[in-house]
Amino acid sequence: MEYREFGKLDLKVSALGFGCMRLPVIDGDNARIDEPLATAMLRRAIDQGLNYVDTAWSYHSEQGEPFVGRVLQDGYREKVYLATKMPSWLVKSQEDLDRYFDRQLERLQTDHIDFYLLHTLNAGYWENYLKIKVFDWAEKKLSEGKIRHLGFSFHDRYEVFDRILNGYDNWEFCQLQYNYMDVEEQAGRRGVCEAAEKGLGVIVMEPLRGGRLAVQNPPAPVAEAFSRGTRKWTMAEWALQWLWDQPEISLLLSGMSTMEQVEQNLRSAERSGIGSLSEDDRETIRQVQQAWSGLAPVPCTSCEYCMPCPNGVQIPRIFKLYNESVIYDRQQRGQNAYKNDLSDDQRADNCVECGQCESLCPQSISIIQQLKNAHAYLSGGTA
Numbered sequence: 001m002e003y004r005e006f007g008k009l010d011l012k013v014s015a016l017g018f019g020c021m022r023l024p025v026i027d028g029d030n031a032r033i034d035e036p037l038a039t040a041m042l043r044r045a046i047d048q049g050l051n052y053v054d055t056a057w058s059y060h061s062e063q064g065e066p067f068v069g070r071v072l073q074d075g076y077r078e079k080v081y082l083a084t085k086m087p088s089w090l091v092k093s094q095e096d097l098d099r100y101f102d103r104q105l106e107r108l109q110t111d112h113i114d115f116y117l118l119h120t121l122n123a124g125y126w127e128n129y130l131k132i133k134v135f136d137w138a139e140k141k142l143s144e145g146k147i148r149h150l151g152f153s154f155h156d157r158y159e160v161f162d163r164i165l166n167g168y169d170n171w172e173f174c175q176l177q178y179n180y181m182d183v184e185e186q187a188g189r190r191g192v193c194e195a196a197e198k199g200l201g202v203i204v205m206e207p208l209r210g211g212r213l214a215v216q217n218p219p220a221p222v223a224e225a226f227s228r229g230t231r232k233w234t235m236a237e238w239a240l241q242w243l244w245d246q247p248e249i250s251l252l253l254s255g256m257s258t259m260e261q262v263e264q265n266l267r268s269a270e271r272s273g274i275g276s277l278s279e280d281d282r283e284t285i286r287q288v289q290q291a292w293s294g295l296a297p298v299p300c301t302s303c304e305y306c307m308p309c310p311n312g313v314q315i316p317r318i319f320k321l322y323n324e325s326v327i328y329d330r331q332q333r334g335q336n337a338y339k340n341d342l343s344d345d346q347r348a349d350n351c352v353e354c355g356q357c358e359s360l361c362p363q364s365i366s367i368i369q370q371l372k373n374a375h376a377y378l379s380g381g382t383a
């Protein structure tokens, strides 16, 4: 196993961490972890030197933490840094913080958490945490040794990331969604570099975009771009090595769901290292990025010049959903998100064709027509 520096902390983490959000389950039921298999997977990885295990209050319908607590019996707890997270959407007071934290220690059968995160921070949760004085609470836990290191995971825009990163002086690490297709999404590469520059450990989550960058049958342009590379790596390995090559990254979490994936990713980690990609390899990834992006039906860059729409239509969000659903062949998921995450008046069929957006779009997108296409696709039609 390769080990890496972790920000300013005097410790080393394995290049590969185990993300316990996608463990194997029985009959597709997320609450029923296949315990014998998942236990064997985690312990195999730890036996091979993996030393960072990430879980959260909510994973596997709240069965994740109790399961991880059981896996880490028999001497395994001492071999790893254990990470879990405060469920930001549930806490309204300091009493809540205490209640969830105490319960987590019980579930995980431990007296301390090595890496504790405020889970999935966004602008709203951040404001709430400031209101309930979360840092007074956390610093008490740190001084008692119940939390060893404090950080946050993040899902929002870069500007919000910047505010949170600079809104507290003693962050020790952060956990970001980052992969070769999310270079400009969320905190993005800018956020990764800024955090590393400040001396935080940077943990990558969703290194394979939740599996979308490691599909069995990639679209032809993507497969062709990979085949022009000189390495005979799997899609997963390309994505992981692209991350490990970067000095700003401390470790990456993989949500492995089969033993085969564990074995493959352990082997990849073994071969990893800062600066291990050649210029040819980086060029291959650039071509792959272009191949994926070229599959998008709308060349929208989410610059938001078109916003606000006078009629409330969420133009960039709709195009993003449309593009992602087409690129990664996930129409059903796109349809669900279109139905559940947008209100009636935000959807594309609320467009009254005033055309204000088209006159503002730097990409000259035929927004009115593309909104019709997006609506048809996200309501059940074809791209």
Ligand SMILES: NC(=O)c1ccc[n+]([C@@H]2O[C@H](COP(=O)([O-])OP(=O)(O)OC[C@H]3O[C@@H](n4cnc5c(N)ncnc54)[C@H](OP(=O)(O)O)[C@@H]3O)[C@@H](O)[C@H]2O)c1
Pocket (backbone or CB within 6 Å): 018, 019, 020, 021, 022, 054, 055, 085, 119, 120, 153, 154, 155, 175, 204, 205, 206, 207, 208, 209, 210, 211, 212, 214, 236, 237, 253, 254, 255, 256, 257, 260, 261, 262, 264, 265
């Ligand atoms: N704090 C937060 O807000 C937050 C949010 C997201 C994730 N996380 C954490 O970060 C971890 C990592 O994120 P993630 O689970 O999305 O990671 P990921 O690595 O992007 O996606 C995991 C999926 O990739 C596929 N995969 C993994 N290894 C593979 C291989 N060698 N070959 C082919 N496919 C492979 C599997 O998909 P299939 O099952 O389809 O085969 C697996 O379920 C999570 O498990 C969780 O611990 C935290």
